[in-house]
Amino acid sequence: MTRIIAILSAILVIALCGAIYVVTMGRGADDRFAQCRASAVAGGAGQIGGPFTLVDETGQTVTDVDVIDEPTLIYFGYTYCPDICPYDAARNAEAVTILEEQGKIVKPVFISIDPERDTPEQLADFTDYLHPRMLGLTGSPEQVAAASKAYRTYFKKQPSEDGDDYYLVDHSTFSYLTLPGEGFVEFFRRDIPADKMAEQIGCFLDAM
Incomplete structure (x- = not known):
């Protein structure tokens, strides 16, 4: 009887391992960007990104569809930032x-x-200095907050003793790779160098 229980337990373990293998391998096979990903998002990549409405450098109202019409690298920051954002x-x-x-x-x-x-x-002055194709976006406080929420970023204005025009804004520092028709696919921490970032982004572009 003990031997039968042991055999049945072994069969159950093998079946469970097989099921886990099929599920995990199946998910990897369905993800054409699996070999490019270096990060993980709780709940999946679909938890980040989404619709937004903002104002571009010319004063025109644009949506996420207008902005993400090609592979896009998005960063949330502010031009008065003394060091991190630049x-x-x-x-x-x-x-x-x-x-x-x-x-x-x-x-x-x-x-x-x-x-x-x-x-x-x-x-426009800020982005033109950094790259001729860099697009700057702003908007109403409500529009900016909605875009930030979609990408699960954080920011908070800090009080200042030097007057209303002199204040800092605490904020998260991730950069987000988004693809047309795919949405968000990867984020990059600020410690990654430019060449490594380009290499990882290139992997996603090759897999499109």
């Missing part, structure tokens, strides 16, 4: 330039989380 945006611009040299086009996008100060004109 560095991250410049790193993104460098990665995009590396890809351009390989014949791969990615649109760099900078979404302001400081709509009080970041006018379309202010954004």
Whole structure:
């Protein structure tokens, strides 16, 4: 009797392992970008991204459909940021330039989380300096908050003792790769160098 129970237990374990293998391998097979992914999102990539309505550098209202019409690298920051944002945006611009040299086009996008100060004109000056194709987006506080929520980013204006025009904004620092028809596919932390970022993005572009 004990031997029978042992055999049945072994069969159950084998069956369970087989089921896990089929499920996990099946998911990998269905994901054409599996070999490119270096990060994981709780709940899946579908938890990040979505519709938004913002204002571009010319003052025109645009939607996510207008913006993500080609592979797009999105960053949330603000032009008055003293150090982090300029560095991250410049790193993104460098990665995009590396890809351009390989014949791969990615649109760099900078979404302001400081709509009080970041006018379309202010954004144009900032993005034009970093890359000729970088697109700056702003909007009403409500529009910016909705876009930030869609991409699960964080930002919070800090009080200032130097007057209303001099304040910092705490914010998250991820960059998001989004593809037309696919949406969000990968995020990049700020410690990744431009060449490595370009390599990973290139993998996604090759798999499209």
